[in-house]
Amino acid sequence: MVTITPDIKDKIEELRREINYHNQLYYVLDNPAITDEQYDRLLKELLEIEVAYPELITADSPTRRVGGEIQKGFKAVPHRLPMLSLGNAFGEGDLRDFDRRVRNNLPGEEIEYVVELKIDGLAISLWYENGLFVRGTTRGDGEFGEDITTNLRTVKAIPLRIAREIPFLEVRGEAYMSKEAFVKLNQVREETGEQLFANPRNAAAGSLRQLDPKVTASRNLSVYMYGLGYMEGLSVTGHAQGLALLKELGLRVNQQHKVCKDIDEVIEYCQRWQGQRFELPYAIDGLVIKVNSLDQQQRLGATIKSPRWAIAFKFPAEQAITTIKDIIIRVGRTGVLTPTAILEPVQLAGTTVSKATLHNQDIITQKDIRIGDKALVQKAGDIIPEVVQVFPEQREGNEVTFSMPEICPECASPVVREEGQVAHRCTNEYCPAISREGIIHFVSRNAMDIVGLGESIVTQLIRAELVKDPSDLYHLKYEDLIRLERMGARSSQNLLDAIESSKGNSLAQLLFGLGIRHVGERAAKILAQQFGSMQRLMDAEQEDLTIIPEIGPKIAESVVDYFSRQENRKLVERLADSGLNMEEQTQLSQTAAMTLAGKTFVVTGTLEGFSRQEAQRAIEELGGKVSGSVSKNTDYVLVGENPGSKRDKAVKLGIRILNEQEFTEMISIEE
Structure with missing residues (x-):
């Protein structure tokens, strides 16, 4: 048996501290203090010691960045708090309307806004328990995200351990690929005959959904964290304070954000970045404006899809003039024929555009689009390029008027346009x-x-x-x-x-x-x-x-x-x-589903028979919902060991407290 001496333990801890320190400097602060060769030597030395003493390997060791096993797929994970999408503002008028709605709902109150760059990447959620990174997910549908923990562990800008042992902390942010990394990746894919990524956002999303984490590790992804989600053991009053806390914990926060005292400052900041965005080494498609006060955020609330306290200012669409070389037809899965313009390639929003959907014959007729026309095309963010207008005054006489075909280009069956519809459709259901x-x-x-x-x-x-x-x-x-x-x-x-x-x-x-x-x-x-x-x-x-x-x-x-x-x-x-699932996995009796319908729960403390996720899933499957904080709208507080202040607040508000046995009886479903 190999003896582990105190010197060996001390050396491992010293190497880990040094490597983590340089990771922080390089990937979070963009301020490296040693060369890549020096860093590699430190990592190699740590790896050699861990190979000799595998019992000393820990989950947060810098050598654990790349997992060896290929994953079977990604399971769905419920978010403790919904990851809502943002409403959009497309100009100064929309921003002032947003400000007016906020002020109407908070009459007479002072309101500060925080404005941040809207990184064009993939929204992610990171979970830390007692300071250790334990799970990472995508946004998904807002209620459930995909568990991509293994792949996120390969992103070196994500610390595997934060600076404080907070009981539970969810951090939300954006994973992205720099413009330089994107260009290099597409160059390699072109050389190997692989399909090119359309833009850095698609490249980042595709990289994080790889079943082999080694592929993700090779893609040079990074992150910016932009906010707090569900948390325990922390007290934060403002969004800007939350960003400062994230930085203090060792998480990567974009420093290009500003606290604005009114909407005029917000608009000025948005206009400034509209002109400067292409100077950045990464893609942004707008800015995000948030009410700074978390108390005001909570009182403003949210619609089904979007928070009322935040909005995304989207940059106006980039436009360019090019030539329509041809119009081709694609037959879709419902038999609809869709015309697509083949364009002289043109640069829009940092990508090369060579096609634009024309949707249907009515739009082609309305815009008088012809093959050979000079056309104005635009692409807002990652939206499919479209033809805005053509320029009839520039026609030379050899342009060709387009009409939808009478027979299907795939199977030569008749094409019909049903009464009252804009679509032309192939009549052959076996096309x-x-x-x-x-x-x-x-x-x-x-x-x-x-x-x-x-x-x-x-x-x-x-x-x-x-x-x-x-x-x-x-x-x-x-x-x-x-x-x-x-x-x-x-x-x-x-x-x-x-x-x-x-x-x-x-x-x-x-x-x-x-x-x-x-x-x-x-x-x-x-x-x-x-x-x-x-x-x-x-x-x-x-x-x-x-x-x-x-x-x-x-x-x-x-x-x-x-x-x-x-x-x-x-x-x-x-x-x-063939063995496909034909049953809904979580069928509930109508009586059981009605038991918790409309009821709001808060879960606090450590449960013996359930993880928090299992308790939340059980509540939601029975028609209830789970909140992260106790309020007068809470119906039940489920209490485990060491519940903390949430139990005290429930007692103060007279809210019914459930122990684990009572909760188990409540959710039991009679067969």
Whole structure:
């Protein structure tokens, strides 16, 4: 047995402190004190000692930055407080309207605003327990995010341990890729024949959703943290104070922010950065304005989607003049023909634009768009480029008027425009383009989320007659995939694993993936929750659907029509035979669901039989909601060991306190 001496322990701790110190200087403060070679020698020395004494390795060691195992997928994690999206302001008038709404809701009060750069990246949430980084997620749908902890550990700007052992701290921020790193990444991808990323935001998002954390580690990502989420053991009164605290804790905070005493200062600051944004080494698409006082934020509250105390000022769209070289047609999964302008390549918002959607014939006619025209195009943020207008006075006489085709360019079937609709549609429901786009939708991120099964692979599978509909994906074999272009042994096996893993996805994901007309993600989730199984939904009549809130006649008619078709029912049967989940995983009896409907809980202290996440999930599945703070609107406070001040406040307000046994009895569901 190897003896661990105090000298060895001291040396490991010394190396870790030194490496963490230089990580802070380099990745957080942008002020390195040693060369890369010197840093690498320190890391190598620490790694050699840890290899010799593996029992001394800790989770927050600098050597733990890159995990070795490839992940199977990303599980959904509930946010303790919702990560809401922001409303948008597009000019001075919108900002003054925002200020007026704030002041009307806080009459006579002094109001300060904090203005920050809006980094164009991927929103993330970091969880620290007793100072140690334990989890990182994406924003997701605002209620649930994807657990990308392993990948975020590879981002060296994220400290694995913060400066204070705070019981629990959630920090929110933006992961991004610098302009320089983006250019280098695309150069490498171009040389290897891989598809290029459209912009730094897509590159950052794609890098953090890699199943292999070593790929993420190679992408040179960074972060800026912009706010506090749920926390325990801290008292903060203002947003600017919160930013200072984050910096004090060793987290990376963008110093380009300003406290403004009124909306005039806000507008001046926004206008300044509108002209300076391209000087930055990273992309921004606007600024974020927040009420500074956290008390005022709480009293202003939020709508379903956005806080009333914050708004995003979006920069006006960049515009450029180019030439429309051609107009092509793409047939979508519902048979709709979409015209797209092929442009003389032009730079917009830091990216090369060569295509712009024209949407439909009515827009082409209204704007009098012709092949060969000089056109004004724009691209706001990462929105799809569009043709704003053409310049008829610059025509030379050889421009060509465009009309939608009468036959489908994919299958030569008749094209029709239904009365009262703007879309032209292929009449052949077995059109190969419809099948192809339907499969692409089925495997997409918000549907069955089969990582690695992109458009090019789907197209190859169809051409090889290996796949005709989504059910065929679940019968693919290794020898089928290895023959495809750019599919090696590892990528073939990874794809088979991803297909197998998708069988366990939720019923809502499957419903959305089927591509039923008018059924989006929200409607699919509602239908899954209401009916509980695919079979019950398939057997439902239109009246059963229209009584559900948010499910209108159009959706109801479309669902009934879809399942009335024998080929669709057979598709579902084949998917079920392949082992796909056909049941909603969290079915509750109506009585149980009504038990906690509309009730607000606060959870405090350490529970024995539940983690906090499990308790929150149980409450939400029974119709209740969980808040991070006790107020007069709280119905119950669930108390574990060492509850702290939240229990005292509940007693003061006369709110019912539950122990763990009482809570367990409350959430028990009778079969």
